[in-house]
Amino acid sequence: METKTKKRTGPVIFSGYERGTAIEKALNINREDILLEIRESKLRGRGGAGFPTSTKWMLTAAALSDEKFIICNADEGEPGTFKDRVLLIEYPELVFDGMVIAAHTIGAQKGIIYLRGEYEYLLKPLQEYLEGMRKDNFLGKDILGKKGFYFDITVFLGSGAYVCGEETALIESLEGQRGEARNRPPYPVNTGYMGKPTIVNNVETLASIPHIIIKGSEWYKKLGTGKSSGSKLFSVSGDCDKPGVYELPWGTKISELLELVSAKNTKAVQVGGASGFCYNKTQFDKALAYEDAATGGSIMIFNESRDMLRVLNNFMEFFVDESCGQCTPCRIGNVKLLEGVKMIQKGDYTFAYINKLKELGKSMQVASKCGLGQSSPNAFLSILENFNEEIFNRENGGTNEN
Amino acid sequence: MKKYLTGKMGVPMKTKEISRAPVSQQAHVIQKPEHPEYIGGSITVEINEKKVSVPLGTTILEACRQNQVYVPTLCHHDDLCVAGVCRICVVDVEGMRTLQAACAFPITAPIKIRTSTPMVRKARKHIIDLLLSEHYGECYSCFRNNNCELQALAKEYGVDHYNFGHVEKQRYEIDSSSYSVVRDMDKCILCKRCVRTCIDLQEVGVLEAIDRGYKTHIGTFGDKPLAEVICINCGQCINRCPTGALRANDPRDEIWEAIDNPQKHVVVQTAPSPRAAIGEEFGIEPGHSFTGEMNTALRRIGFDRVFDTNFTADLTIMEEGTELLIRLYKALVKKDTSVVIPQFTSCSPGWVKYLEHFYPEFIPNLSSAKSPQQMFGALIKTYYAKKHNIDPSNIVSVAVMPCSAKKFECNRPEMTSSGFKDVDYGLTTRELAQMIKEAGIYLPEMPKSHFDDPFGDASGAGLIFGATGGVMEAALRTVIELVTGEKVENVFDNMNIMPVRGFEGIKYAELPITKVGPIPKLLVHVVPNWDWLKGATLKIAVAHGTANAKRVMDSIKAGGKFSLCHFIEFMACPGGCIGGGGQPIPTSAEIRRKRAQAIYAEDAALDVRKSHENTHVLKLYEEFLTYGPCGHTAHKLLHTHYTKRGKFIS
Ligand SMILES: Cc1cc2nc3c(=O)[nH]c(=O)nc-3n(C[C@H](O)[C@H](O)[C@H](O)COP(=O)(O)O)c2cc1C
Ligand code: SF4
Ligand code: SF4
Numbered sequence A: 001m002e003t004k005t006k007k008r009t010g011p012v013i014f015s016g017y018e019r020g021t022a023i024e025k026a027l028n029i030n031r032e033d034i035l036l037e038i039r040e041s042k043l044r045g046r047g048g049a050g051f052p053t054s055t056k057w058m059l060t061a062a063a064l065s066d067e068k069f070i071i072c073n074a075d076e077g078e079p080g081t082f083k084d085r086v087l088l089i090e091y092p093e094l095v096f097d098g099m100v101i102a103a104h105t106i107g108a109q110k111g112i113i114y115l116r117g118e119y120e121y122l123l124k125p126l127q128e129y130l131e132g133m134r135k136d137n138f139l140g141k142d143i144l145g146k147k148g149f150y151f152d153i154t155v156f157l158g159s160g161a162y163v164c165g166e167e168t169a170l171i172e173s174l175e176g177q178r179g180e181a182r183n184r185p186p187y188p189v190n191t192g193y194m195g196k197p198t199i200v201n202n203v204e205t206l207a208s209i210p211h212i213i214i215k216g217s218e219w220y221k222k223l224g225t226g227k228s229s230g231s232k233l234f235s236v237s238g239d240c241d242k243p244g245v246y247e248l249p250w251g252t253k254i255s256e257l258l259e260l261v262s263a264k265n266t267k268a269v270q271v272g273g274a275s276g277f278c279y280n281k282t283q284f285d286k287a288l289a290y291e292d293a294a295t296g297g298s299i300m301i302f303n304e305s306r307d308m309l310r311v312l313n314n315f316m317e318f319f320v321d322e323s324c325g326q327c328t329p330c331r332i333g334n335v336k337l338l339e340g341v342k343m344i345q346k347g348d349y350t351f352a353y354i355n356k357l358k359e360l361g362k363s364m365q366v367a368s369k370c371g372l373g374q375s376s377p378n379a380f381l382s383i384l385e386n387f388n389e390e391i392f393n394r395e396n397g398g399t400n401e402n
Numbered sequence B: 001m002k003k004y005l006t007g008k009m010g011v012p013m014k015t016k017e018i019s020r021a022p023v024s025q026q027a028h029v030i031q032k033p034e035h036p037e038y039i040g041g042s043i044t045v046e047i048n049e050k051k052v053s054v055p056l057g058t059t060i061l062e063a064c065r066q067n068q069v070y071v072p073t074l075c076h077h078d079d080l081c082v083a084g085v086c087r088i089c090v091v092d093v094e095g096m097r098t099l100q101a102a103c104a105f106p107i108t109a110p111i112k113i114r115t116s117t118p119m120v121r122k123a124r125k126h127i128i129d130l131l132l133s134e135h136y137g138e139c140y141s142c143f144r145n146n147n148c149e150l151q152a153l154a155k156e157y158g159v160d161h162y163n164f165g166h167v168e169k170q171r172y173e174i175d176s177s178s179y180s181v182v183r184d185m186d187k188c189i190l191c192k193r194c195v196r197t198c199i200d201l202q203e204v205g206v207l208e209a210i211d212r213g214y215k216t217h218i219g220t221f222g223d224k225p226l227a228e229v230i231c232i233n234c235g236q237c238i239n240r241c242p243t244g245a246l247r248a249n250d251p252r253d254e255i256w257e258a259i260d261n262p263q264k265h266v267v268v269q270t271a272p273s274p275r276a277a278i279g280e281e282f283g284i285e286p287g288h289s290f291t292g293e294m295n296t297a298l299r300r301i302g303f304d305r306v307f308d309t310n311f312t313a314d315l316t317i318m319e320e321g322t323e324l325l326i327r328l329y330k331a332l333v334k335k336d337t338s339v340v341i342p343q344f345t346s347c348s349p350g351w352v353k354y355l356e357h358f359y360p361e362f363i364p365n366l367s368s369a370k371s372p373q374q375m376f377g378a379l380i381k382t383y384y385a386k387k388h389n390i391d392p393s394n395i396v397s398v399a400v401m402p403c404s405a406k407k408f409e410c411n412r413p414e415m416t417s418s419g420f421k422d423v424d425y426g427l428t429t430r431e432l433a434q435m436i437k438e439a440g441i442y443l444p445e446m447p448k449s450h451f452d453d454p455f456g457d458a459s460g461a462g463l464i465f466g467a468t469g470g471v472m473e474a475a476l477r478t479v480i481e482l483v484t485g486e487k488v489e490n491v492f493d494n495m496n497i498m499p500v501r502g503f504e505g506i507k508y509a510e511l512p513i514t515k516v517g518p519i520p521k522l523l524v525h526v527v528p529n530w531d532w533l534k535g536a537t538l539k540i541a542v543a544h545g546t547a548n549a550k551r552v553m554d555s556i557k558a559g560g561k562f563s564l565c566h567f568i569e570f571m572a573c574p575g576g577c578i579g580g581g582g583q584p585i586p587t588s589a590e591i592r593r594k595r596a597q598a599i600y601a602e603d604a605a606l607d608v609r610k611s612h613e614n615t616h617v618l619k620l621y622e623e624f625l626t627y628g629p630c631g632h633t634a635h636k637l638l639h640t641h642y643t644k645r646g647k648f649i650s
């Protein structure tokens, strides 16, 4: 994994930043101008869905309420991601300054970090860090002398379920309910935590804000592609010599990344974690970008020695367990897809049935209640499609009659 | 949390008559959009290419229904808050990447909806296929056969084989620990209607989804058997379950056996609500009473005697009314601080158990009078047995009830004052309908007949016990007359005490007592005169559904308005007994309203409509309960005591 001591380098997040400077600057800009600056930067959510951050903030800013919340999504449950942890350990000033700026912009009084259960060991250091911010008046009353600007941040330790990273399930969990996704609409920007307008942003999204405030949207936009501006942290794992967290501009090709991390004999790259898509060699010139190979940051590399059906089997087992179990397509659908994988493994299947499962997967993508069920068939569909040869010409092979 | 409902900034999601949404749904405030299509609170949308105008915040499902577009549902129930979990109602909304659940999507913009695209149809079919793939059990051995929403959908979508296989093995043990509710989770489709019923509608909170993913199932706290948790046996969850996963504990086999045994004298009593609803089991529109037809059917099935529970409802009024007067006299005149008011009704066993669990400190407020069912039980095996020279040990006493909690009630250890189990079996309306069918009888075609002596036909007051406010109205008809000497019909038109009728969750009324009359003969042993009541104002309240009961209890606890009441009627079930957990499925506000109408219409047509004018009741006091209401014999047979249970034990 990544080495902690080495100073990281990168175009935005891993460039230099001094705590509090962006807050100071932002407090002297009026709120509309901050929103416009972020809109200009074309920053999009780094948690996976890629929703334009400025739109989310504007809707929350426009919602009438005496109470609003900023929630930092640090659930980091997607298999193969660990970039948010790096940010919280090594760059807390970026994340928290981002939250303070968000609070100033939309008029929130309270911020919450929803910390992945497994990161319990970060609880104390983060709380200490926040205590330091309070001492230095980056949190609390009249922040940096700005009359009437009150904002404070608490840390909430999550419950360990993957689905709790989904923003509405996260809010349910914060409210003490079972971690299950809500019906949307209404969206959290209107009706979020405790029924109040709420921003839920990924750690990395928030960490990008201070740099945009300091260096401006023009500078930020120069990085990346037209539709995916700026840079992205990639958590690279699997068959390579240099796994770890990398900051690269959006638009970097899969092949370029493979080279950077010294991956050899690569057969497959799963982009976007278990809920993402799996690409084969012929697709490695795809660009990592919202419009091409989209990802919340997880990149898993598989070399020639890997059995793709086993890989798929693991992903499907993950979803069978991690589905919150509330809606039919996801709760039962994933079980059926997993059964299908096992059938292929045993060589006991028909193509007709596999095709039925593919159709089922497509229904799951559109009929499931939340992003988990909507994206859980991605791996199934992409691996069966992109590794068709390997999978259906296995030694213990399938019955080929239709 | 209620405060979100009246958020200034937007239009709140519509809340239903009695059901209240859980926090997450209550909080869903819809912002008024700044859209030109939005005119005066309504908005124009397109459903299947047709433009229609609907009020802002209407769900897609409601909009479709209002415009005769059918959208299938499973987890949706009109009594309950939104869930959006089964996904069978998905529709296409133009511009949205995924399909949307019609039941959960509030309309706030001029959207274009399509309810039957290829993608929609395929997704629905897949959902049915998936549900069936996990569904263990066969329709022909299921009590919901022909009245099951899953089965109906399978038919509607022409399912002719199992596309994704079918489970061959039982996954869950059937939980039949409870006297009232049996849970067969292999037939559960996880629609969570029962959970929402128990948590949101009834606010008891016994059922929850447990575990996640494939292991998700509905269970109790710690997955304990239902008999060991705080279930109040109301059966409301059964009435709202779309499948056969929940049912009542069915005693039909035992009853048939008793009927077929010539040694046994099998008597049946029937409560007011089954007669007003049983027609529904035979395909008759809700709102028709089949009292006389049911009597005949019961005899043809083989019951030896058919009695009317309304008789003991009249008796309950005498006992409970007298108890109230005694309490008031002791508290107001004698200043006896050991006597507590308000007095609570005790005829709803679901309510009684709810109080025992959640407000055990208020047990002294509960009337000690037994419910009509249990009073009857005690009389049948004593008074009736003696009078007709039947060995009570050979009597099998069956009670036809709209209620699943009555099954628990007749099994309470206290209910043996006759020296035997006072009532042997509680039989629900649904189960009786089944027996009638098994006997080859089509109920609506039966000739009518009366109830058997010595209890005969009862008063209209006993009859209206079935609807919320009915016990209160019956009590008032008697108390007003006995205290003031004035005819009720001179105080309330046609004897209909409207302030306590209707389906409002909590009703409250005040009755000033401006004059008093002489003490009637029956009550001379109770109080010397009524002078102490002159000028007083009787304060009463009525609550139905335990969620509403909770509101009232919390007000009493906090010393609020309801703590000043003298008498409060509580019913565990929404709508009262006509909405009981043993009544025909489905249920809805509309159906309950119609059943209540049937009861009130039957009452209005009766000659005797006051409990104290029921000559059979008066005769019973002359012949048997010779110490009068609340007297020695009455106390022994017709009154009971309760058990403190608390929130964590059964
Ligand atoms: C099953 C599921 C899990 C998710 N897990 C995370 C997570 O761990 N961290 C995260 O930031 N977003 C996660 N998301 C995305 C969030 O729902 C949400 O889109 C995101 O927090 C919004 O922040 P952003 O706009 O800054 O990306 C998840 C979504 C789904 C459907
Ligand atoms: S899609 Fe899966 S995780 Fe999301 S609500 Fe449905 S069952 Fe739960
Ligand atoms: S619950 Fe419905 S579908 Fe299932 S066995 Fe019973 S009738 Fe058939």
Ligand code: SF4
Residues within 6 Å of the ligand: B181, B197, B198, B202, B204, B205, B206, B207, B230, B231, B232, B233, B234, B235, B236, B237, B238
């Ligand atoms: S019978 Fe009533 S209390 Fe018991 S589980 Fe069902 S709804 Fe809840």
Ligand code: SF4
Residues within 6 Å of the ligand: B187, B188, B189, B190, B191, B192, B193, B194, B195, B218, B237, B240, B241, B242, B243, B245, B246
């Ligand atoms: S028991 Fe019935 S009501 Fe409850 S979730 Fe299962 S199917 Fe739905």
Ligand code: FES
Residues within 6 Å of the ligand: B072, B073, B074, B075, B076, B083, B084, B085, B086, B087, B088, B089, B090, B101, B102, B103, B104
């Ligand atoms: S009826 Fe709409 S999701 Fe179940």
